[in-house]
Amino acid sequence: MLSCLVFLLLGACKQEELTEVRVGEVTRSIFYAPLYVAMEEGFFEEEGLKVDLRTIAGGDKTMTALLSDGIDVALVGSETSIYVNAQEANDPIINFAQLTQTDGTFLVAREAIDDFSWEMLKGSVFLGQRKGGMPQMAGEYVLRKNGIDPHNDLELIQNIDFANVATAFASGTGDFVQLFEPTASLFELEGVGHIVASFGAQSGHLPYTTFMSKKSYLEKQAATAESFTRAIQKAQNFVYANSAEDVAKSIAPYFENTELSLIATVVERYRAQESYAKNPILDEAEWELLQDVIEQAGELPRRMDYNEFVDTSFAEKAMN
Structure with missing residues (x-):
């Protein structure tokens, strides 16, 4: 015992x-x-x-x-x-x-797009992430990989604080935005935006x-x-x-x-x-x-x- x-x-x-x-x-x-x-x-x-x-x-x-x-x-x-x-x-x-x-971000469009192609970003207003941050760098890498110069082929906005990017898009800024989850999926549920592509799927490992x-x-x-x-x-x-x-x-x-x-x-x-x-x-x-x-x-x-x-x-x- x-x-x-x-x-x-x-x-x-x-x-x-x-x-x-x-x-x-x-x-x-x-x-x-x-x-x-x-x-x-x-x-x-x-x-x-x-x-x-x-x-x-x-x-x-x-x-x-x-x-x-x-x-x-x-x-x-x-x-x-x-x-x-x-x-x-x-x-x-x-x-x-x-x-x-x-990468963990997704490309969200203001309108639903059935047959999306990255070419559609040319001439658009793109609400990106902070300059020098990994989301923005990976995003630019993916854009270049798809034949888009992020600094010449579109209007790139990246002077908004990370915490305010989603709010800015919801308020009407930009045609496209680069967002993390769960905000991207939440925007879809609320009809604010539509996920059309994944930066992670494009970035490689x-x-x-x-x-x-x-x-x-x-x-x-x-x-x-x-x-x-x-x-x-x-x-x-x-x-x-x-x-x-x-x-x-x-x-x-x-x-x-x-x-x-x-x-x-x-x-x-x-x-x-x-x-x-x-x-x-x-x-x-x-x-x-x-x-x-x-x-x-x-x-x-x-x-x-x-x-x-x-x-x-x-x-x-x-x-x-």
């Missing part, structure tokens, strides 16, 4: 001894569904981790929090690591697990959003980073193995003001074009395409060596 009691006590202690990981996400988005699945389905706890999730609006602020040790891990676009590492920091920022692998940390943290907390990445892999498997409705139910607590049916619609849309990465590995082709996109936009400080700023060892172990 005593031995059983000791065993139970030890088991209880073991369950309580979770390693805390402070994670800063650049925004709250259904685009990041696997992260919330990992939290709600207990995958982090299974790996002995307790995640303290904080939403830090803006890539600059998120990276500042990471550099100042306010957080341990940042979930943000890989381009931010390029900008920081270009300043030759003593403690480089390393991308170690990928969450999304395409990019390390659009990744988990990154200081090199020193990954060296000191290698076991924690591996456990963290394994939990993300479990969540990625869950997202693709279950129905969009079940995924929506799992992440619904993070989107209290969004209808469950709308969450499911967005999950299915992102899943159909494989915006959610199926594993945490950021491969070299994706890294190089990212730099091509940034370079075309005139924002790349210099090419960054994949082997120096990407570490796939944790993802490879998690997959095995």
